[in-house]
Amino acid sequence: xxxxxxxxxxxxxxxxxxxxxxxxxxxxxxxxxxxxxxxxxxxxxxxxxxxxxxxxxxxxxxxxxxxxxxxxxxxxxxxxxxxxxxxxxxxxxxxxxxxxxxxxxxxxxxxxxxxxxxxxxxxxxxxxxxxxxxxxxxxxxxxxxxxxxxxxxxxxxxxxxxxxxxxxxxxxxxxxxxxxxxxxxxxxxxxxxxxxxxxxxxxxxxxxxxxxxxxxxxxxxxxxxxxxxxxxxxxxxxxxxxxxxxxxxxxxxxxxxxxxxxxxxxxxxxxxxxxxxxxxxxxxxxxxxxxxxxxxxxxxxxxxxxxxxxxxxxxxxxxxxxxxxxxxxxxxxxxxxxxxxxxxxxxxxxxxxxxxxxxxxxxxxxxxxxxxxxxxxxxxxxxxxxxxxxxxxxxxxxxxxxxxxxxxxxxxxxxxxxxxxxxxxxxxxxxxxxxxxxxxxxxxxxxxxxxxxxxxxxxxxxxxxxxxxxxxxxxxxxxxxxxxxxxxxxxxxxxxxxxxxxxxxxxxxxx
Amino acid sequence: xxxxxxxxxxxxxxxxxxxxxxxxxxxxxxxxxxxxxxxxxxxxxxxxxxxxxxxxxxxxxxxxxxxxxxxxxxxxxxxxxxxxxx
Numbered sequence: 269x270x271x272x273x274x275x276x277x278x279x280x281x282x283x284x285x286x287x288x289x290x291x292x293x294x295x296x297x298x299x300x301x302x303x304x305x306x307x308x309x310x311x312x313x314x315x316x317x318x319x320x321x322x323x324x325x326x327x328x329x330x331x332x333x334x335x336x337x338x339x340x341x342x343x344x345x346x347x348x349x350x351x352x353x354x355x356x357x358x359x360x361x362x363x364x365x366x367x368x369x370x371x372x373x374x375x376x377x378x379x380x381x382x383x384x385x386x387x388x389x390x391x392x393x394x395x396x397x398x399x400x401x402x403x404x405x406x407x408x409x410x411x412x413x414x415x416x417x418x419x420x421x422x423x424x425x426x427x428x429x430x431x432x433x434x435x436x437x438x439x440x441x442x443x444x445x446x447x448x449x450x451x452x453x454x455x456x457x458x459x460x461x462x463x464x465x466x467x468x469x470x471x472x473x474x475x476x477x478x479x480x481x482x483x484x485x486x487x488x489x490x491x492x493x494x495x496x497x498x499x500x501x502x503x504x505x506x507x508x509x510x511x512x513x514x515x516x517x518x519x520x521x522x523x524x525x526x527x528x529x530x531x532x533x534x535x536x537x538x539x540x541x542x543x544x545x546x547x548x549x550x551x552x553x554x555x556x557x558x559x560x561x562x563x564x565x566x567x568x569x570x571x572x573x574x575x576x577x578x579x580x581x582x583x584x585x586x587x588x589x590x591x592x593x594x595x596x597x598x599x600x601x602x603x604x605x606x607x608x609x610x611x612x613x614x615x616x617x618x619x620x621x622x623x624x625x626x627x628x629x630x631x632x633x634x635x636x637x638x639x640x641x642x643x644x645x646x647x648x649x650x651x652x653x654x655x656x657x658x659x660x661x662x663x664x665x666x667x668x669x670x671x672x673x674x675x676x677x678x679x680x681x682x683x684x685x686x687x688x689x690x691x692x693x694x695x696x697x698x699x700x701x702x703x704x705x706x707x708x709x710x711x712x713x714x715x716x717x718x719x720x721x722x723x724x725x726x727x728x729x730x731x732x733x734x735x736x737x738x739x740x741x742x743x744x745x746x747x748x749x750x751x752x753x754x755x756x757x758x759x760x761x762x763x764x765x766x767x768x769x770x771x772x773x774x775x776x777x778x779x
Numbered sequence: 780x781x782x783x784x785x786x787x788x789x790x791x792x793x794x795x796x797x798x799x800x801x802x803x804x805x806x807x808x809x810x811x812x813x814x815x816x817x818x819x820x821x822x823x824x825x826x827x828x829x830x831x832x833x834x835x836x837x838x839x840x841x842x843x844x845x846x847x848x849x850x851x852x853x854x855x856x857x858x859x860x861x862x863x864x865x
């Protein structure tokens with residue numbers, strides 16, 4: 269069945285979506301995180317009345333404004349792509365996504381937009397308390413926007429609270445609260461926002477380090493670093509905690525993704541967590557080659573991460589693809605059989621309805637309902653197609669975790685030397701400090717690669733593969749728009765970098 | 780009643796002036812607004828109109844047709860693919 273699809277078009281459409289999403293994600297986490305830190309700076313100013321804090325708040329607010337302006341509406345392109353490149357998917361999930369995205373538009377966007385102007389224009393023109401309230405509301409509104417987008421994304425990874433309607437070919441929402449408060453959505457939101465706060469702290473560390481290296485605005489940079497380091501340390505701790513929660517949810521609902529990000533081909537009891545390793549590029553699913561050319565494992569930690577219990581079994585890719593009777597794991601081959609029954613009975617139901625054969629329609633629907641949870645597997649032609657790109661998932665995950673381990677040490681070092689009043693002398697720290705923001709961006713993008721590449725081949729976990737989610741378009745159409753976006757995004761990125769670096773080099777005098 | 784209307788109009792006028800003065804005093808903001816407006820024009824007047832039509836809304840007129848098409852795609856993709864190649 270699947271061989272009839274043009275895979276080249278699907279891959280271009282995926283590349284375009286990845287390009288757009290990754291570009292969009294350069295701006296979003298900085299916006300989400302910076303709003304909170306600015307709100308803290310602003311609060312300190314209102315509490316102390318010290319004009320230095322006002323000066324500092326206005327400077328970071330200006331940089332926030334640049335990032336917001338360049339990044340705003342870049343996410344809309346993703347919605348264009350849904351309608352054009354992914355029309356089957358858009359149709360099928362419209363009922364589920366409609367509610368969260370409408371709530372995002374109505375509440376979060378208006379909350380954000382209403383207070384945005386007051387935050388920027390309100391200095392000495394509205395009361396200090398109302399002005400501060402507006403700054404906090406911008407932070408709340410920005411993060412509220414993220415809630416609903418992440419709820420939608422989480423639903424694709426763990427499609428709860430829905431039922432498939434065979435007459436309309438749509439997944440229909442049965443329980444809004446189950447969708448909105450699914451554990452995957454909660455862990456995704458908390459992990460995303462905490463990592464955004466971490467990124468914003470790194471941004472402040474980078475810019476402040478540059479000022480200190482240039483011997484400019486020393487007092488402002490030191491104050492900024494103190495708050496950003498404390499904020500960054502707290503965010504790092506929360507990010508680690510929510511990351512652990514996210515991994516636990518992945519183990520429960522997307523065990524193939526967990527196996528891929530750990531490069532675990534054969535399941536183990538007391539499975540070790542790979543701290544560092546290099547994957548064997550020749551390794552294939554089902555062969556006898558070693559998965560790694562070298563690796564350092566932390567004994568039993570993967571079992572603890574996945575099941576919150578030592579001595580437990582963590583399934584590997586081979587167990588999930590070919591099944592493991594001993595551990596009661598159904599293989600993809602069996603799931604494909606069930607999925608093909610679901611697809612076949614859906615076709616039979618449709619034909620029976622068209623022919624007016626009610627009894628045949630009821631019989632087909634009954635059989636479809638018995639197998640519908642495997643619907644997506646019916647579109648796979650071989651069990652190995654259920655495996656995501658393992659190396660990409662593995663390296664992205666480990667880059668993200670390694671950087672996530674480095675950042676709290678950086679915050680601690682900055683906080684310690686600021687407290688000792690020797691930071692200015694530590695050029696070995698300030699120099700790398702300038703680049704910390706860029707490492708933060710790498711960690712952010714790697715996180716999304718883990719989330720999105722790791723769930724392949726699914727657009728909706730277990731129910732709809734990306735190959736069926738797409739529109740019937742020619743490759744040329746998608747290629748054209750891909751390169752148009754590449755050009756547009758490059759221009760916008762250059763604009764952002766130019767405007768941002770110019771304003772940083774002008775410094776707070778330009779307030 | 781008259782007093783209330785006058786009071787409300789004052790508030791509206793104050794909000795209007797708040798925005799007007801804010802926009803007038805912008806320096807960097809003017810550049811950023813230009814970037815936003817150019818970007819939105821490119822997105823909505825060029826990309827959306829010429830390159831990103833809604834596939835199902837372009838090819839079908841009713842939801843029933845759209846549902847039948849998508850159902851056809853997921854049950855008999857080979858036959859459905861003929862649709863676009865015609």
